[in-house]
Amino acid sequence: DAGVIQSPRHEVTEMGQEVTLRCKPISGHNSLFWYRQTMMRGLELLIYFNNNVPIDDSGMPEDRFSAKMPNASFSTLKIQPSEPRDSAVYFCASSLSEDQPQHFGDGTRLSIL
Amino acid sequence: EDQVTQSPEALRLQEGESSSLNCSYTVSGLRGLFWYRQDPGKGPEFLFTLYSAGEEKEKERLKATLTKKESFLHITAPKPEDSATYLCAVQAGANSKLTFGKGITLSVRP
Numbered sequence: 001d002a003g004v005i006q007s008p009r010h011e012v013t014e015m016g017q018e019v020t021l022r023c024k025p026i027s028g029h030n031s032l033f034w035y036r037q038t039m040m041r042g043l044e045l046l047i048y049f050n051n052n053v054p055i056d057d058s059g060m061p062e063d064r065f066s067a068k069m070p071n072a073s074f075s076t077l078k079i080q081p082s083e084p085r086d087s088a089v090y091f092c093a094s095s096l097s098e099d100q101p102q103h104f105g106d107g108t109r110l111s112i113l
Numbered sequence: 114e115d116q117v118t119q120s121p122e123a124l125r126l127q128e129g130e131s132s133s134l135n136c137s138y139t140v141s142g143l144r145g146l147f148w149y150r151q152d153p154g155k156g157p158e159f160l161f162t163l164y165s166a167g168e169e170k171e172k173e174r175l176k177a178t179l180t181k182k183e184s185f186l187h188i189t190a191p192k193p194e195d196s197a198t199y200l201c202a203v204q205a206g207a208n209s210k211l212t213f214g215k216g217i218t219l220s221v222r223p
Contacts, residue, residue, distance in 0.1 A: 004156070031209065033210070033211075042213055042214070042215045042216065043157070043200065043202075043211075043213040044213075045210040045211065045212075048209065048210060050209075055209070056208060056209075056210060059210075091156050091157075093156075098209035099144065099145070099204070099209065101147060101159045101162055102147075102159070102211060103159060104149075104156030104157045104158070105156050106154070106155050106156045107155075107156050
């Protein structure tokens with residue numbers, strides 16, 4: 001079975017540019033989560049959706065970050081404008097429901113120069 | 114605020130040398146404690162969920178246990194392929210988000 005698919009796997013861009021990260025959850029999963037991982041802070045939740053509706057976005061750092069889930073099989077995380085401190089690995093995860101184990105994609109490694 | 118602390122930060126074992134990884138947590142209303150394994154360049158891979166104190170789960174050389182304040186991941190006779198970072202996370206209260214510890218990097222030498 002296909003797992004969570006994220007694209008791109010790597011992204012290098014200059015400060016000020018718009019960055020869009022994409023995620024395809026596991027088919028049939030109703031909950032989708034976006035995390036960011038850094039050496040300093042570890043894995044932190046940014047936002048999560050249940051049945052395509054944003055439930056908790058308290059982890060989104062600031063207004064430069066936005067996330068959408070237009071349908072059950074696709075989500076995006078957008079950063080505009082990007083800054084060097086946004087450099088991190090961004091993970092998407094999905095689960096059957098909010099209480100079930102979350103299954104992670106292999107992440108997008110983002111470098112902002 | 115939910116807090117998860119893992120110790121030690123890093124652990125080096127000889128193949129066959131059993132040990133335990135610790136995850137201490139402070140939460141209000143634990144709903145579940147999760148263990149994940151993460152290999153370099155990959156996303157976390159789900160291992161176990163524990164829901165209540167006294168619960169135990171096993172998978173191959175790994176056994177996870179839970180008390181009211183901490184969880185242990187016991188590794189019996191580890192092999193080099195068990196080398197990875199092991200992450201602990203809690204889900205608590207009304208929110209479904211996972212709060213992760215910083216992880217324990219395990220290296221098993223042949």
